[in-house]
Amino acid sequence: MPIKLPSFRPRRDAYPPDLWTKCPSCGEMLFNKQLDKVLRVCPSCGHHFRLSAEARIEMLLDHGSFAERDAGLESEDPLGFVDQKTYPDRIAAAQLATGMRDAAVWGTGTIDGQPVVVCVMDFGFMGGSMGAVVGEKVTRAAEHALASRVPLFVVAASGGARMQEGTFSLMQLAKTVGALERLRAAGVPFLSLLSDPTTGGVFASFAVLGDVNIAEPNALIGFAGARVSAGTIAQELPPGFQRSEFLFEHGFLDRVIHRSELRSEISSLLGYLVAPSVAIPAERLDGDPLGLPSFRPLSFLSNLAERVLPPESETGDTTNGHGSRPVQPEPDQPASDIEETRRG
Amino acid sequence: MVDRIRGRGRDAEAARAEADPAALPPPAARDPKTETWARVQLARNLRRPRILDLLPELADEFVELHGDRLFGDDEAVVSGFARIGERRVVVIGQQKGADTEENIRRNFGMPHPEGYRKSMRIMELAERLGLPIVTFVDVPGAHPGPESEERGIAEAIARSIGLMSRLRTPIVVVITGEGGSGGALAIAVGDVVIALENAVYSVISPEGCASILWRTADEAATAAVAMKMTAPDQQALGIIDIVIAEPGAGAHTDHAETARRIRGVVVEQLDLLAAIPLDELVEARYRRFRALGAYREIEAPPTVIPERPGLADRLRNLLDPGRWSGISTTPAGRRDELPARDEV
Numbered sequence: 104m105p106i107k108l109p110s111f112r113p114r115r116d117a118y119p120p121d122l123w124t125k126c127p128s129c130g131e132m133l134f135n136k137q138l139d140k141v142l143r144v145c146p147s148c149g150h151h152f153r154l155s156a157e158a159r160i161e162m163l164l165d166h167g168s169f170a171e172r173d174a175g176l177e178s179e180d181p182l183g184f185v186d187q188k189t190y191p192d193r194i195a196a197a198q199l200a201t202g203m204r205d206a207a208v209w210g211t212g213t214i215d216g217q218p219v220v221v222c223v224m225d226f227g228f229m230g231g232s233m234g235a236v237v238g239e240k241v242t243r244a245a246e247h248a249l250a251s252r253v254p255l256f257v258v259a260a261s262g263g264a265r266m267q268e269g270t271f272s273l274m275q276l277a278k279t280v281g282a283l284e285r286l287r288a289a290g291v292p293f294l295s296l297l298s299d300p301t302t303g304g305v306f307a308s309f310a311v312l313g314d315v316n317i318a319e320p321n322a323l324i325g326f327a328g329a330r331v332s333a334g335t336i337a338q339e340l341p342p343g344f345q346r347s348e349f350l351f352e353h354g355f356l357d358r359v360i361h362r363s364e365l366r367s368e369i370s371s372l373l374g375y376l377v378a379p380s381v382a383i384p385a386e387r388l389d390g391d392p393l394g395l396p397s398f399r400p401l402s403f404l405s406n407l408a409e410r411v412l413p414p415e416s417e418t419g420d421t422t423n424g425h426g427s428r429p430v431q432p433e434p435d436q437p438a439s440d441i442e443e444t445r446r447g
Numbered sequence: 448m449v450d451r452i453r454g455r456g457r458d459a460e461a462a463r464a465e466a467d468p469a470a471l472p473p474p475a476a477r478d479p480k481t482e483t484w485a486r487v488q489l490a491r492n493l494r495r496p497r498i499l500d501l502l503p504e505l506a507d508e509f510v511e512l513h514g515d516r517l518f519g520d521d522e523a524v525v526s527g528f529a530r531i532g533e534r535r536v537v538v539i540g541q542q543k544g545a546d547t548e549e550n551i552r553r554n555f556g557m558p559h560p561e562g563y564r565k566s567m568r569i570m571e572l573a574e575r576l577g578l579p580i581v582t583f584v585d586v587p588g589a590h591p592g593p594e595s596e597e598r599g600i601a602e603a604i605a606r607s608i609g610l611m612s613r614l615r616t617p618i619v620v621v622i623t624g625e626g627g628s629g630g631a632l633a634i635a636v637g638d639v640v641i642a643l644e645n646a647v648y649s650v651i652s653p654e655g656c657a658s659i660l661w662r663t664a665d666e667a668a669t670a671a672v673a674m675k676m677t678a679p680d681q682q683a684l685g686i687i688d689i690v691i692a693e694p695g696a697g698a699h700t701d702h703a704e705t706a707r708r709i710r711g712v713v714v715e716q717l718d719l720l721a722a723i724p725l726d727e728l729v730e731a732r733y734r735r736f737r738a739l740g741a742y743r744e745i746e747a748p749p750t751v752i753p754e755r756p757g758l759a760d761r762l763r764n765l766l767d768p769g770r771w772s773g774i775s776t777t778p779a780g781r782r783d784e785l786p787a788r789d790e791v
Contacts, residue, residue, distance in 0.1 A: 162759045173744070181684065181741035182675050186660035204745075235740025242737065264628075264650045266660065269674045270686050273650040274739035276629060277636050280605055281612035281733050288613070304650070307601035307629045308608065326601040326629075327591030340593060353597050366759065 126150050142362045151319045151362055153299055155201070156208050156225035159258055163366055164212040164221065171210040173243055176236045178205055182269050190267040197228045205236035206261065209244040211253070215370040219294075220248040223258040226300065231261035233305050234268040238275025241309055245282035248291050252378040255286060255293045256369070259310035263303020276308035283312050292376035294369070297324050297347075297356070315372055317358045318347040319365065484668040486677045487653060489645035490624045491587075494699040496706065497556075498525050498540030498583040501623070504706030505713070506531050509538065512569055518598065521562030522553045523590075526569040528578075531710065534717055537573035539566045539634055540583030543624075557590040560603035563633050567607050570614060579617040579717055582634040587652065589630030604633040611636035612736065615729055617720035619713055622646040622678070622687070623698070638732050639716045641689045642678040643705070645697055648686065649676040686739065689716075 124133050128150035138145075142162060143152040154162065160169050177194075184190040198204060206229060209222035222244040224231045231237075241257060248255035264272040286293055295313025297306070299322035307326055310316075318324060325345030343349045347359045360368050489495070502509045506529040514520040522542065529538040543556030550556075566582075573580050589600050611618060611634070620637035626648030642648065649656075653671035654664045661670065671677075681687040691712055694704040720728065 164759070166759060175745040176742050177745055179741040179743055182673065184673050186670075186673060235742045238740055239742055266651055266656050266674070268650075268740070269676070270648055270650055270681060270684070271740045273628060273632055274686065274736060276605075276632055277608055277612060277736040278739065280608045281636075281736055284609045284613045285733075287609075304629055307604045309605070311599075311602045311605050312609065325596055326589070326604075327596070344593060345596060349596075353599070355599055355602060 124152075144362050149320065149361070151299060151321065153226050153260065155227055156203065156223040156258075159223050159298075160208070160212070160221070162362075163258075163369060164214055164219075165216065169210050169212040169221070171208055172247070173209065173240060174204065176205065176239060178234050178236050178268070180267075181235075181271055182267070184267040184269070186267075193229065193267065201225065201228045203228050205240075206231045206233070207237040207240045209240045211247070214256075214366070214373055217370065217373045218253045219256045219373065220244050220251070220253050221256045221258070224260040224305070226260040226262070229265065230263075231259075231305070232263060232265035232272070233261055233275050234265035234272045235275065237261075237265075238272070238278050241275075241279045242282040245279070245286050245293075245309075248293075249282075249286050249289050252289075252291055252380070254291065254373060254376045254378065256296070256373075257293070257309060257313075258296045258298055259301040259305050260298045261301060261303070261305035261310075263305055273304065276304050279309040280312065283309055287314075289378075290381075291378040294372060294376055296365075296369075297322060299323050302326070302328075302345075311355065315358075315376065316356045317360055317365075317368070317372075318350070318356050319362055320347055320359055322347045324350050480668050480672050483672045483677055486645045487647055487668075487671050489697045489699070490647045492697065492699045493545070495585075495624050496698055496702040497542050497545075497585060498538070498623070499542055500702045501583070501706040501709060502529065502538070504703045505529075505710045506536075506538070513565070515561045515564035515568055517564055518561040521559050521565060523556050523558040523586075524562035524566055526566055529581075531714060531717075534714070535578055536717070537569055537576075537578045537580045538583070539569060539580065540623075541586040541631075541634070543585060554590060556586055557588060558586065558630065559590050559595050560598040560600045563589075563600075563603035563607045566634055567603075567610050570610060574614050574616045577616060579619065579720065580614070580637075581619045581621065581713055581717075582637065584620060584622040584626050584631045584635050584646075585624035586627050586630045587625050588627040589633070601629075604629045607633040608636055612733060613729060615725045617717065617723075617728060618732070619716050619720070621709060621713065622648055623709075627652060636732070636736065638720050638728060638735075639688050640686070641691060641709075641712055641716070642681065642687045643691050643698055643709075644678055644693045646678045647671075647676045648678070648681050649674050 122135055124135055124138055125131070126133055126145040126148060128145060129148035131145060131147045133145060138152070143154060143158070144150070145152070178190075180190045182190075188196075194205075197206075203225060206226075207222055207224045209220070212219060212221055222241050224237065244257070245255055247253075264275065266272070283293060292314045293312065295310055295316050297310050297316065297318040299319065301310050301318075301322065301324045303326065306324060323345055324347060341349070347356060350356045351359050358368065508530040509527055510529070511525060511527040524539065525542045526537070526539045529536050541556050541558060541562075542553055544550030544553045570580055589595065589604060591600075618637035620635045620640045622631070622635065622640070622642040624643075624646055625631070626635065626642075626646060628650055631648065649671075651659075651674075653667040653674065653676065656670040656674060657666040658664045675681065675684060678687055678690045682690050689712060691708050694701040694708070698705040723731070
């Protein structure tokens with residue numbers, strides 16, 4: 104849940120008090136109250152509007168079950184980065200506009216009574232870019248999921264790594280993926296929802312690594328910006344390039360799910376994504392509940408992996424999974440705002 | 448950006464540098480912007496030694512291994528067995544071409560997914576054989592084209608990062624030229640990260656950063672300074688551990704001496720790492736990347752659970768409760784089926 108600081112005005116007031124939203128896909132004028140009731144999906148063309156982290160949590164988790172963790176994490180400015188504004192100014196502006204402290208929240212909750220550790224990103228905060236705070240939250244969520252053996256569920260919504268933190272933001276790829284590798288070795292499942300947009304360093308790290316990857320229709324999901332891709336081949340990109348259906352066809356998504364079905368499908372999936380129970384060594388019961396700081400977990404983890412997992416081989420090639428579902432081409436929507444925030 | 452990817456801009460730059468290498472004053476005499484940009488130019492110098500230029504001096508024997516066993520052989524990545532004195536190691540490196548013809552073959556040093564899947568295959572082999580790994584990073588970025596996206600460049604990078612974070616064998620990383628974002632990090636998760644003096648490491652190319660934050664690629668030098676992307680700056684930030692001084696006016700002036708200097712440091716590090724038990728080594732590697740990133744923790748106000756019914760609850764009341772009990776049989780990507788908007 105986004106933090107509400109007293110000095111911050113609620114997000115709803117930050118917007119001009121407009122009652123109507125124009126669908127960027129079909130141009131239909133939509134009454135905002137009605138749009139909220141249909142989970143912010145355009146009734147005439149099925150365009151899925153982006154959701155804030157708060158709306159996403161309300162939509163997917165059992166009401167009142169979400170307990171946020173580490174709400175007080177805030178970015179620092181390790182490089183003293185200044186472009187046309189200073190980085191702290193940009194953060195302050197984003198905090199004012201969104202009421203969030205950074206572009207992700209994590210915590211625990213339930214979906215139809217099934218416990219999950221959940222981390223949700225918000226594209227509204229600096230393009231959902233991943234700096235140290237987002238990386239830390241994803242990592243802590245994964246570590247908590249490992250320690251409690253509860254499945255991890257991450258909702259990605261990001262243009263990529265946060266340039267203002269330089270290579271520190273690049274290192275968040277290694278940090279989050281490293282934590283996920285441990286989760287995987289311990290046999291705790293990870294469900295990844297790639298929402299619009301998931302690009303750059305977020306796609307190329309934790310978001311793509313779900314044991315089950317799901318996405319909403321027509322979400323922009325890709326590694327490099329479309330302009331770069333188009334430039335390298337100097338020809339038109341295939342229709343539907345870097346959209347959910349494109350990734351589904353090429354075998355990188357398990358399911359493309361309409362928002363109205365999302366919660367029930369996630370609930371069903373969680374019925375299978377259950378960590379097999381293991382005996383916890385007595386030495387771990389006293390001591391830090393997360394088992395984080397001490398220097399021992401690795402051998403513990405590898406033993407654990409041998410106990411709960413069959414010998415595992417890396418599934419490198421996933422490019423052959425051609426699905427039969429046709430790509431549904433959609434009118435191009437303006438992507439300029441995404442374009443600008445995409446980076447490796 | 449596009450020009451750079453096609454190699455045009457870089458040929459021109461290199462031609463200028465080759466025509467008058469003495470025109471550049473020594474680094475120390477220049478202001479930060481000029482100095483940083485000079486280093487970026489040196490890192491991209493067409494005559495900068497690549498892994499295949501370094502190996503004759505750096506190793507006493509090199510046997511190249513090819514192919515990812517899944518799709519093909521990516522010549523932008525060179526991998527194989529090498530002998531350095533009595534030490535047997537596995538070597539992985541990114542290889543740019545020396546001329547246009549070779550650059551086309553090697554795709555300007557930008558690996559496709561099969562390049563990373565080849566290096567993953569060889570790294571797993573190294574782990575099985577108990578051989579340490581030495582990687583050589585020199586990449587503008589992973590290949591951004593549609594074929595890369597189709598074959599899952601993001602997945603390949605994420606898996607490679609994950610594999611390196613858990614490999615039970617010592618890993619020494621040497622950044623010799625450009626450390627370009629995720630394409631570099633995919634082979635740069637190591638126990639020790641070494642860089643040549645004029646190497647650079649960044650989350651995005653300075654041109655890309657400038658065109659997003661300054662709205663013009665002309666500010667690339669300013670962006671390069673802001674991102675602190677030079678090897679000495681990265682060392683000060685703790686992302687690079689060791690910086691190796693380059694001979695003369697830069698590594699391109701003396702390939703053999705550069706290789707000898709790298710060899711000295713790599714051998715020293717291999718011997719240090721060989722003495723560490725594998726469990727500790729992998730744990731320390733995890734801790735190293737786990738700790739990167741700057742944030743602060745503020746005491747957060749207690750989580751407020753909203754009293755009004757959540758969006759999800761209100762929706763669930765609107766919809767038939769039976770729908771929430773299982774995965775529906777309708778195709779997930781369908782757009783024509785909408786939530787119960789007739790009730791709104």
